[in-house]
Amino acid sequence: MFYRVNMATLTVTKDAGEQYNGLAGRALTSRIVKTEVDANAHALGKLNKLILAPGFLTGTFAPNAGRMSFGAKSPLTGTIKESNVGGFIGHKLARCGVTAVIVEDVVQDGKLYTMVVTKDGIKLEECPELKGLNIYDATAKLQEKYGKKVGIAVIGTAGENKMASACIGATDQDGEPTRQAGRGGLGAVMGSKGLKAIVVDDSGAANIAFADGEAFRAGAKKLAKALTSHPVTSQGLPTYGTNVLVNILNEAGGLPTRNFSEGRFEGANDISGETMYETIKARGGNPTHACSPGCIMRCSQTYPDKDGKMLTGGFEYETCWGFGADLGINNLDDIALMNRLCDDYGLDTIEMAVTLGVAMEAGVAKFGDSKAAIELIHEVGKATPLGRILGAGAAVTGKVYGVTRVPTVKGQGIPAYDPRAVKGVGVTYATTTMGADHTAGYVVATNILGVSGKTDPLAAAGQVDLSRNFQIATSFIDATGLCLFVAFAILDIPEGMEGIVEMCNARYGWNYTLNDYLELGKEVLRDERAFNKAAGFGDDSDDLPDFFRNEALKPHNVVFDIPKEELKKVFNF
Numbered sequence: 001m002f003y004r005v006n007m008a009t010l011t012v013t014k015d016a017g018e019q020y021n022g023l024a025g026r027a028l029t030s031r032i033v034k035t036e037v038d039a040n041a042h043a044l045g046k047l048n049k050l051i052l053a054p055g056f057l058t059g060t061f062a063p064n065a066g067r068m069s070f071g072a073k074s075p076l077t078g079t080i081k082e083s084n085v086g087g088f089i090g091h092k093l094a095r096c097g098v099t100a101v102i103v104e105d106v107v108q109d110g111k112l113y114t115m116v117v118t119k120d121g122i123k124l125e126e127c128p129e130l131k132g133l134n135i136y137d138a139t140a141k142l143q144e145k146y147g148k149k150v151g152i153a154v155i156g157t158a159g160e161n162k163m164a165s166a167c168i169g170a171t172d173q174d175g176e177p178t179r180q181a182g183r184g185g186l187g188a189v190m191g192s193k194g195l196k197a198i199v200v201d202d203s204g205a206a207n208i209a210f211a212d213g214e215a216f217r218a219g220a221k222k223l224a225k226a227l228t229s230h231p232v233t234s235q236g237l238p239t240y241g242t243n244v245l246v247n248i249l250n251e252a253g254g255l256p257t258r259n260f261s262e263g264r265f266e267g268a269n270d271i272s273g274e275t276m277y278e279t280i281k282a283r284g285g286n287p288t289h290a291c292s293p294g295c296i297m298r299c300s301q302t303y304p305d306k307d308g309k310m311l312t313g314g315f316e317y318e319t320c321w322g323f324g325a326d327l328g329i330n331n332l333d334d335i336a337l338m339n340r341l342c343d344d345y346g347l348d349t350i351e352m353a354v355t356l357g358v359a360m361e362a363g364v365a366k367f368g369d370s371k372a373a374i375e376l377i378h379e380v381g382k383a384t385p386l387g388r389i390l391g392a393g394a395a396v397t398g399k400v401y402g403v404t405r406v407p408t409v410k411g412q413g414i415p416a417y418d419p420r421a422v423k424g425v426g427v428t429y430a431t432t433t434m435g436a437d438h439t440a441g442y443v444v445a446t447n448i449l450g451v452s453g454k455t456d457p458l459a460a461a462g463q464v465d466l467s468r469n470f471q472i473a474t475s476f477i478d479a480t481g482l483c484l485f486v487a488f489a490i491l492d493i494p495e496g497m498e499g500i501v502e503m504c505n506a507r508y509g510w511n512y513t514l515n516d517y518l519e520l521g522k523e524v525l526r527d528e529r530a531f532n533k534a535a536g537f538g539d540d541s542d543d544l545p546d547f548f549r550n551e552a553l554k555p556h557n558v559v560f561d562i563p564k565e566e567l568k569k570v571f572n573f
Contacts, residue, residue, distance in 0.1 A: 001097050003122050005115060007193045008046070008105035012122045017099060025055035026082040026478035027524045028100055029071025033080050034527040036102075039534035043075035043185075044162050044192040050103040052093065052198070055084075055481020056504050059094025059208050060216070063224045064483040066091050066292025073535075074184035076164040076351070076393050077411045077435040080531040081184035084478060086292040087170040089151035092202040093117060094481075107194025112160075114142070114197040119205040130196050132157065134344040134381070135169040138197060139177045146199050148175045154197040156346025159187035161383045163391030165351040166191065169343060172291050172300070178313035179291055182348040183412065183437060185393075211509030219502030223486065226496025227296055230489035232449065237299035237485060238288050240273030242317035245416075246324075247272045252448055252457065253555045254421035257325045258367045259357035260407045260414070263421050263553045267330025271320050276303070279332060284308050297485055303336050312340040318416045318438075322353025327360060328367035335370070338377055345381040347391070352377065354413030355394040362401035405547050410435035410537065419544055420553040420560045422447050422457045427467035427562060431542040431570045433528035439484055441470035445491065452491035460562045468570045475521035480504065522573055529571060539568045 002017035041047035068090025074081035166187030379387035398406030412435025419426025424443030
């Protein structure tokens with residue numbers, strides 16, 4: 001069922017959404033944005049729409065299928081944006097029979113509202129008690145009112161203040177708001193609508209029905225076997241989380257350090273997954289935690305402070321890199337606190353880290369000064385004049401301070417992998433429809449980890465083709481509701497991909513092949529590029545900042561040397 005929630009009239013309507021049949025997750029959010037949103041509209045105005053859509057497999061017992069997509073025009077980039085999130089909310093939304101929720105227009109009365117979803121429909125409730133609250137306190141109040149078993153997505157003060165780096169925080173299985181739809185500023189879009197929170201209560205909802213339950217179970221077993229057999233998804237990620245990558249990227253010379261001025265950080269081991277694991281164990285925390293129902297990788301964790309009290313969770317590699325190496329900081333506790341603050345204020349940790357790196361380049365604070373970095377995040381939370389500059393993201397901060405080394409593409413901060421030393425992901429950063437985004441085509445898997453073969457990350461040859469194939473496959477996976485990390489297994493174990501195809505077919509009674517689903521991935525990219533072109537982003541916008549081509553990166557002394565004309569071939573399909 002499709003629901004349209006009009007925030008101007010405070011009305012809810014529903015329809016079958018026939019024009020969007022056969023779509024889910026990112027495929028659905030991007031099609032709706034492309035079809036219904038004026039590409040030249042202001043991202044925070046009445047003409048933008050915020051779409052929620054579970055994936056094809058979300059809400060089922062498929063392994064690692066707990067994700068849902070948020071979509072809109074991004075206030076950070078001006079392009080189309082999809083940001084997906086784990087936790088409980090997508091699972092429960094799918095169980096309530098929701099295919100999509102389309103939030104339209106903006107409030108007229110200046111009030112804030114909570115959108116409550118049940119199996120019986122959607123209603124809007126005023127929530128003046130949540131105004132000005134950050135995500136942890138707002139979540140606690142919502143749980144007092146609606147119970148601890150509901151799924152919650154909520155914005156903090158960054159979203160209320162419509163900051164372009166604002167994210168949407170969602171609760172995990174323990175009810176903690178440690179999962180984020182982080183990138184692209186969709187928390188600001190939610191705030192612009194007057195929507196403070198989304199609560200999903202699936203009480204009394206029936207289990208999701210399958211066209212062929214037996215075939216679905218068989219497909220699920222295939223994927224589960226692949227995930228529990230592959231060394232990355234069965235050993236590396238469950239033990240050390242995504243932060244296992246710090247030492248790996250540091251050794252490869254691709255760990256961006258002190259605002260992308262070097263490729264290795266002398267303090268890398270202090271902030272690594274191995275050190276994080278030992279710290280969590282010593283303090284009685286949980287180093288292996290599932291963020292959403294059905295997760296069998298369990299790569300999340302809860303990180304306690306020195307007194308053993310839970311400080312933060314969902315502590316990802318990109319955050320440890322960003323508040324660590326990129327700022328020259330090697331204090332893991334201070335990095336964990338910065339993660340907690342961003343989760344609470346409702347800020348994308350990647351954008352905030354890249355922004356602080358640019359600010360340190362400008363002399364606003366010194367590299368290595370974690371206390372100053374913490375105070376700058378508080379400035380954003382308080383929405384001071386300086387905080388509003390930083391909250392607008394790295395590109396704006398660079399312009400304000402006259403910095404030339406600003407690592408952004410289409411206005412979005414580049415995460416965690418230097419494109420000069422990991423050139424495949426550099427192609428993805430340059431060409432993805434959503435601004436710099438490693439998850440859009442994670443060529444790191446092949447360049448660095450040797451998944452699905454091994455390529456030389458320092459060489460230009462073959463990287464365009466790799467990025468193209470990863471971006472197509474990723475667009476399909478983002479439509480399924482599966483965690484992107486299943487890619488590590490299915491790229492090396494074909495039976496895992498077979499299982500995904502079989503589950504999608506058995507869920508809906510389809511008879512599609514893998515090539516059919518990859519064609520869907522291509523259609524997603526075509527939709528997104530069509531929107532971007534209408535918004536003024538042509539092929540010439542697909543490139544990296546010039547310093548990546550002109551400043552050699554230590555220790556390998558390499559530049560990004562894939563010709564611009566080659567980048568234009570990524571979408572030749």
